[in-house]
Amino acid sequence: MFHPFHVEQFLSELENGVKYNYSESGVHPMTLKELVELTGMDPDALWATMLDYPQVNGFTLMRERIAALYEGATSDNVLVTAGATEANTLVANTLLEPGDSMVAFRPIYEQLTGDVKNRGIDVKYVDMDPLNDWKIDAQAVSDTVDATTKVIHVINPNNPTGRVLSIEERRGIIAAAAKVGAWIVSDEVYAGTERDTDETTKSMWGDYDRVVVLNSMSKAYGLPGLRLGWLVAPKAEVRACWRRHEYASVAASMLSMKLAEAALEERARKALVERARRLIRTGFETLTEALQVHPGVFSVSPPHASAMSFIRFKLPVDSETLALKLHREQDVLVIPGSRFDVENHFRFSSALPDAHLREGLRRMNLVVGEMLETV
Known part of the structure; x- marks a missing residue:
């Protein structure tokens, strides 16, 4: 019996074209130009690479x-x-x-x-x-x-x-x-x-x-x-x-x-790690602030490492329903905990540019606020 890859299935079916994507698990990707500049590579040598x-x-x-x-x-x-x-x-x-x-x-x-x-x-x-x-x-x-x-x-x-x-x-x-x-x-x-x-x-x-x-x-x-x-x-x-x-x-x-x-x-590797940690640390602070907008709804064990948090929620819906609602109504994508066999949670990546992160969190809290009004 074939076992589908539940997390990646959810991503591959929904992430294309989504505007506020918090479903990935790494830090905000670099551009090729940024990487070449950080490493000090000679662009001409790169263009001369035999494929x-x-x-x-x-x-x-x-x-x-x-x-x-x-x-x-x-x-x-x-x-x-x-x-x-x-x-x-x-x-x-x-x-x-x-x-x-x-x-x-x-x-x-x-x-x-x-x-x-x-x-x-x-x-x-x-x-x-x-x-x-x-x-x-x-x-x-x-x-x-x-x-x-x-x-x-x-x-x-x-x-x-x-x-x-x-x-x-x-x-x-x-x-x-x-x-x-x-x-x-x-x-x-x-x-x-x-x-x-x-x-x-x-x-x-x-x-x-x-x-x-x-x-x-x-x-x-x-x-x-x-x-x-x-x-x-x-x-x-x-x-x-x-x-x-x-x-x-x-x-x-x-x-x-x-x-x-x-x-x-080594010099380039350390610079990349430092960049990742900056994004992770500032992003988690922004996420923590946003999770307090609706007291009692969200809680999280602070991650020791990684760009993501596994957030527990108290709402009258399961995690798949919540994730699909965020996607449908506010163009926000998170991974439902059910895809990890854990209910009432979702995975959220916050190691992203600040303005983009804050807007997505604002949209998420709009949906949550509307749900709370109907309870």
């Missing part, structure tokens, strides 16, 4: 720059992919076989879990606690893994809540994985988007010997249009994923690799 097939596993210098972000990793531990989307698909097809199972934490962006389900693999969920800052119960993790568990999947920082795992939660997940010899697949695309610290979220890489890390240029760097991601893994698993990569996409594009390589030069 040929690039190095299939990723330019060597780019893989070296990626490896430098993960202590102890080398370029041989890195495979460059067509976005983190392909990296997830490669992992699903490499690490899991019929009869295996995977443990994941809910609410969750279901890219890997959906892929796994579509391969006939059982996914077992541990629910994060919405009343306790979305914390994970270590005992629940230990109780959920069993002899069939081949992968424990984490998104850290989390999508959609923006929560970063605590030291205790990390230890509990590692202990549970070690108990059965499972892999930890750690999606870290929001590392670098921290809201209340300048310290980047610690990678799972290096804390356990069976770890695969996924990341991309999309979220912390504001470059989703490059469609460029990577996975970091032990060398044998990189080579196994590489063989499947040759079927899936052959390679990311030449231009994407060239631009990403420049963006990952």
Whole structure:
């Protein structure tokens, strides 16, 4: 039975042409001109790029720059992919076989879990606690893994809540994985988007010997249009994923690799992360103000990281109805919590230009005000 990708289905059907789009999960994208200026690239050299097939596993210098972000990793531990989307698909097809199972934490962006389900693999969920800052119960993790568990999947920082795992939660997940010899697949695309610290979220890489890390240029760097991601893994698993990569996409594009390589030069990378954090921090302040316009309607556990918030609401409608009403009446798009299997919530991205953000929030509050008048 095919499992559709519920979040992306909602987006692809409704986001085209919407004026106030708060459904994305990254910071406001950069223009090509802005990126070229920030990196100091020679525009003439860019125009002279041969639009040929690039190095299939990723330019060597780019893989070296990626490896430098993960202590102890080398370029041989890195495979460059067509976005983190392909990296997830490669992992699903490499690490899991019929009869295996995977443990994941809910609410969750279901890219890997959906892929796994579509391969006939059982996914077992541990629910994060919405009343306790979305914390994970270590005992629940230990109780959920069993002899069939081949992968424990984490998104850290989390999508959609923006929560970063605590030291205790990390230890509990590692202990549970070690108990059965499972892999930890750690999606870290929001590392670098921290809201209340300048310290980047610690990678799972290096804390356990069976770890695969996924990341991309999309979220912390504001470059989703490059469609460029990577996975970091032990060398044998990189080579196994590489063989499947040759079927899936052959390679990311030449231009994407060239631009990403420049963006990952340390000076440029730090500037991109600083830009992301500025947008995230000011945007969340603006969002928080707007959520107080109608007292008692909205509440949110402040995200530790990421451009988005998972907002709880008290209104006489479900999340899908609310999202469609905002879209229909005010040209505002948010992701209903039902698409993450959590009701009475919606995901809202606020790392956007201030005037655009404020107008969309004003429109959202207009709809809410009208609903409250009829209650």
